Amino acid sequence: MIRIRRVGICGTDIHAYGGNQPYFDYPRVLGHELSGDIVAVGDGIDPELIGQRAYVIPYLHCGECRACRHGKTNCCQNMQVIGVHRDGGMADYLSVPAEHLVTSRKLDSEQLALVECLAIGAHAVRRSATSTDELAVIVGAGPIGMGILQIARARGARTLVVDTNRDRLAFCRDMLGADGILHALEDDLEARIAHHNDGALADVVFDATGNPAAMNRGFTLAGHGARYVLVSVVKADITFNDPDFHKKELTLLGSRNATREDFETVTRLIESGELQPTAMITHRGPLEKLPTLMPQWCNPATGVIKAMVTCDTQPA
Structure with missing residues (x-):
């Protein structure tokens, strides 16, 4: 279980908001570019993870289809994407499989929430x-x-x-x-x-x-x-x-989605300073104001490049 801290808005969210995303069923809670703090773990999961900052790999693959068996988990035949096929992270808390969380002691919440975008x-x-x-x-x-x-x-x-x-x-x-x-x-x-x-x-x-x-x-x-x-x-x-x-x-x-290898590559590049992803963030706003902000962020005339939803009052 993670306490959501930041949610990045991407083209998938904008297309979904406009009713133009080909893989959507409505209603749906958006949010797949996610970072947060681990607040609880299930049985058999290392309790030392509690309190660590993490991002979510939102592509829930089955592990059984031919694509998964050949290491192509990004194009799983039974793919369920958090925030697309099932409800996402525009919420206070989200329960996700532990293997879909990646922790980092070096990156802040905004950097972590941008990893998915860069992993693509x-x-x-x-x-x-x-x-x-x-x-x-x-x-x-x-x-x-x-x-x-x-x-x-x-x-x-x-x-x-x-x-x-x-x-x-x-x-x-x-x-x-x-x-x-x-x-x-x-x-x-x-x-x-x-x-x-x-x-x-x-x-x-x-x-x-x-x-x-x-x-x-x-x-x-x-x-x-x-x-x-x-x-x-x-x-x-x-x-x-x-x-x-x-x-x-x-x-x-x-090119569809990304694999864990791609996520880990991006994490290393940000940690080393080779990537500076937060430069892309042009707009920020709290979750409770999203009904007003989302139409603005969908409008290119506002100059938005990357919008970031803050789900708490803590610094990144």
């Missing part, structure tokens, strides 16, 4: 096998795209970010260290990418937009022998030109 990016980058000095193009400058950007940089990749929001693009460049930023509607994307990559298109492209047109467009940004990773989810078909796909011998990858 860590899994996508690991799936892509991005390596040092490759050019990674991240399409979509929301929190997931920003997470991919930070993890790709930690892997030594050169990075370009594509979006239509100038403020978010500037944030990626000035605060998160992107090597370049491109406006999706105003820049000649192929020419600008080639300029940054010795005349070639991207070595790896990540889509984090949830926009069908952008996802289709991403195929044209990938170079010969490149990888294209679809991180976002959309209620639509994605299409591409087959001759071009084969000519380039592209590798198309889906």
